[in-house]
Amino acid sequence: MSIIKQIATYIESQSEAKRNDLLKLHNVILSQSPNCKLWFLDGKNEEGKIVANPNIGYGQSTIHYADGSIKEFYRIGLSANTTGISVYIMGLPDKNLLLEKYADRIGKASVTGYCIKFKSLKDISLSVLEEAIHLGFYQGN
Numbered sequence: 001m002s003i004i005k006q007i008a009t010y011i012e013s014q015s016e017a018k019r020n021d022l023l024k025l026h027n028v029i030l031s032q033s034p035n036c037k038l039w040f041l042d043g044k045n046e047e048g049k050i051v052a053n054p055n056i057g058y059g060q061s062t063i064h065y066a067d068g069s070i071k072e073f074y075r076i077g078l079s080a081n082t083t084g085i086s087v088y089i090m091g092l093p094d095k096n097l098l099l100e101k102y103a104d105r106i107g108k109a110s111v112t113g114y115c116i117k118f119k120s121l122k123d124i125s126l127s128v129l130e131e132a133i134h135l136g137f138y139q140g141n
Contacts, residue, residue, distance in 0.1 A: 006040040007056050014080050021085055021121045022078065028130060029058050029076055033137050036060070039074045053086075055079035059137055061091040076136045084119035087129065089136035102132050 001009070011022045030036070039057030043050050057074025064070050077088030089098060095113035103111040107124035110117040116132060118124045 003038050003040050006042075007038065010040065010054055010056065017120060018080050018085065022080060024121060025078055025085070025087065025129075026056065028126070029078065029133055032130070032134055033059055036137070037074070053079045053081050055086075055088070063091075076133055081117070084117060085121075086115050086117045087133070088115050089132055090114055092136065092139065097135075098132060101135075102128055106132075 007026070011019055011026065014022060036059040037057075041052070041055050041057065043052040043054040045051045056078045057076070058078070059075030061073060061075050062070055063073050073090060074088075075090050077086070077090065079086045079088070092098065092114065098113065098116065099111050102116065103109075105125060106116065106118075106128045108118060109124050116124075116129060
């Protein structure tokens with residue numbers, strides 16, 4: 001199954017409210033980087049066990065590990081979870097950047113070093129989330 005089909009199937013599998021929010025966010029993210037590489041991670045490890053929520057990835061960056069290995073990964077991630085939606089902003093040079101720049105302006109959301117988590121879009125400022133997504137695409141490694 002193609003990545004685009006996997007993404008569509010994943011979004012369609014959500015409850016109506018979450019599906020609508022995910023679809024809107026999917027389109028917002030693509031509007032910022034229309035030709036970005038798309039990813040779909042099903043949340044399963046090599047043995048087929050579920051170890052994380054499935055997520056959609058956008059863009060591409062290179063992660064450099066302390067042992068010298070490297071891995072290609074997405075810049076922006078989008079995932080439904082039991083309490084709402086998580087948007088991952090990967091590759092930022094400063095782990096405090098999201099918290100310092102957006103936590104007091106985004107609305108009812110939890111902000112960590114790489115994740116903005118909220119119940120639904122109506123609880124947050126979409127324009128502030130769009131700023132964070134833009135930062136994720138155009139700053140970092």
